[in-house]
Amino acid sequence: MTDWFRSLFTGESRTRDIALVLIGSLLLWEGCVWLFQPPAIILPAPSDIWQSFIATPGTFLRNMLYTLGTTALAFAISVALGVILAIGIVQSKFLERTVYTLLVAINSVPKVALAPLFVIWLGTGLEPKISVAVMLAIFPIVIDTVLGLRSVDPDMLNMARATRASKLDVLLKIRLPNALPSLFAGMKVAISFALVGAIVGEFVAGGKGLGFLVLTAQGQFDTTRVFVSLVLLGLMGTVLFYIVDIAERLALPWHVSQR
Amino acid sequence: MNATVRPVPYVAIANAGKVYPSSHGAVTALSDINLDIRPGEFISIVGPSGCGKSTLMKCVAGLETITGGTISVAGQPLSGPPDGMGVVFQRDVLLDWRTILDNVLLQAEFMGRPRAQYRDRAMQLLDRFGLGGFEKRHPWELSGGMRQRASICRALLCDPDLLLMDEPFGALDAMTRDDLNVELSRIWQGTNKTVLFITHSISEAVFLADRVVMMSRSPGRIVDVIDIDLPRPRSLSIRETPAFGAYTQCIRHHFAELGILQE
Known part of the structure; x- marks a missing residue:
């Protein structure tokens, strides 16, 4: 027992360090609320947030699943569409001059501001939420994949040309694998952006999801329920990020960052 | 004359x-x-x-x-x-995501020839260049000299x-x-x-x-x-x-x- 207790504070363990920091912060939070007694509408204690969650866990989980579905679908569409666009941009000078230039221009617009437009165009169902999320998430995918497809060692391309390799072979066997590390870097950014897009979509189009829960709880000045939704969102974002991280480790055992 | x-x-x-x-x-x-x-x-x-x-x-x-x-x-x-023709470059330009054998066979793939026909020759070449037993390894697991040997094997695969x-x-x-x-x-x-x-x-x-x-x-x-x-x-x-x-x-x-x- 004492050995176990001592091992908590000695040696190296990432999980333990993270757990200690999390538990420490929660205890500090709980202590401050207990000490200073702020009104619950300003800052609820962690224990209150937990109580609020277990009062109606079904509602929270159902809405979380909805947001998760929107995020996952938008992320999948962004990856598929983004990679196809990136390949087109790299293979065709015309697409580079037109589509890529346009994409870079649109990227500098605060896209969240366009969300209400999608409600007008697509109504209040799943479509506007997916659209907003894709619009946010596709940019890092396209830009990073274009970079990865382009940054091939010129001698590697010479080696392929010397054998008169086909353009398709060069794309599939050299350019695409070479772009995978960049694609994964883009995917790590995109997964968070997809979640942001889904929430913004729920803010403006309403109906379902954690974003909608935050909005309704705010309307009722139920700060505790706002916090429950935020905690769930934070958990979801973290888990999604690590899923991409693990996928990267599995897909790229050869890459420098994984050795 | x-x-x-x-x-x-x-x-x-x-x-x-x-x-x-x-x-x-x-x-x-x-x-x-x-x-x-x-x-x-x-x-x-x-x-x-x-x-x-x-x-x-x-x-x-x-x-x-x-x-x-x-x-x-x-x-x-x-x-x-x-x-x-076979070309060997100053840097070995091996593909990190392929094993040494697959890197050598890339020459046949790029030239549009069936891999299966060249497998034995690839193994013989690797053997002759002192890389026997390393065919399943990846380029980053090998020394610079071994990598360049592999890239010579690749250039020689289709008997240029x-x-x-x-x-x-x-x-x-x-x-x-x-x-x-x-x-x-x-x-x-x-x-x-x-x-x-x-x-x-x-x-x-x-x-x-x-x-x-x-x-x-x-x-x-x-x-x-x-x-x-x-x-x-x-x-x-x-x-x-x-x-x-x-x-x-x-x-x-x-x-x-x-x-x-x-x-």
Whole structure:
């Protein structure tokens, strides 16, 4: 027992360090609320947030699943569409001059501001939420994949040309694998952006999801329920990020960052 | 004029020149290159950096176009990379995501030939280059010398008649380099492959070649071609013989006269 207790504070363990920091912060939070007694509408204690969650866990989980579905679908569409666009941009000078230039221009617009437009165009169902999320998430995918497809060692391309390799072979066997590390870097950014897009979509189009829960709880000045939704969102974002991280480790055992 | 019949050159370079446009005006990379390479001959090209020796190799490989003169390979004027050629680059350019065997077989895949037919040959080549047992490894698990050996295996996979090598051992340490020189010499000898070997090392050039082509810079041009009449097979100890020393000294002296080396 004492050995176990001592091992908590000695040696190296990432999980333990993270757990200690999390538990420490929660205890500090709980202590401050207990000490200073702020009104619950300003800052609820962690224990209150937990109580609020277990009062109606079904509602929270159902809405979380909805947001998760929107995020996952938008992320999948962004990856598929983004990679196809990136390949087109790299293979065709015309697409580079037109589509890529346009994409870079649109990227500098605060896209969240366009969300209400999608409600007008697509109504209040799943479509506007997916659209907003894709619009946010596709940019890092396209830009990073274009970079990865382009940054091939010129001698590697010479080696392929010397054998008169086909353009398709060069794309599939050299350019695409070479772009995978960049694609994964883009995917790590995109997964968070997809979640942001889904929430913004729920803010403006309403109906379902954690974003909608935050909005309704705010309307009722139920700060505790706002916090429950935020905690769930934070958990979801973290888990999604690590899923991409693990996928990267599995897909790229050869890459420098994984050795 | 000739009493003996001159063999048809495998690579014929006539009055070849290469001029690059640049913002400071045209740059002449190669000027008036004339060189006939006999089938099965081992040619080393030696010269200082910037003399255009790599450019010349890329032109023969069909990777760059000349702006004047002609180059023909196997009697055919060049239009793009010729048939039956293998190229080894200064860096091994192996694909990190493929095993050594798959990297070697890439040559067959790119040339549109069935992998299965070349598997045995790939294993034999790897064996001959001391890489037996490493075929399942990835390039990043191997040393620089082993990686370059694998890249030579890749170039040799489809049994090319012409092997072009662009400073292949330039990035390796001296001992690995000696080792690979002996190995390359030994493996070349049993074949009738024509080799064009680019290097900046005079002793490497003499050790490997039947003829050493000396190039100078500004503009890139051939200043001399020296027949190397040393017995084969050659071992490293040949470098201590007076005959070998005479060749390297002659080349060094010539470069000194051109102001490229200090004597």
